[in-house]
Amino acid sequence: ATGKMELTGRLVNAEWDPTLSLAMKEKKIAIPEERVLELLLESLQARSS
Known part of the structure; x- marks a missing residue:
């Protein structure tokens, strides 16, 4: 989806990115986890390496 x-x-607090909730509030834009799933998984993989 675009x-x-x-x-x-x-x-809701985005625990995986402390600044995201504030940015979403300021811009009035929602960013559901499903839309950034690939980025989240890459970030988790990098942390575990």
Whole structure:
């Protein structure tokens, strides 16, 4: 899926990126984990290496 998703509802803390929740709130854009899954998995793999 492409395009921006408007941030609605209660803000949830993105534990995997401490600055992400604040950035989403400031820009009023939602970034669901599913949209960045590949990046998250790469980050986890790099941490375990």
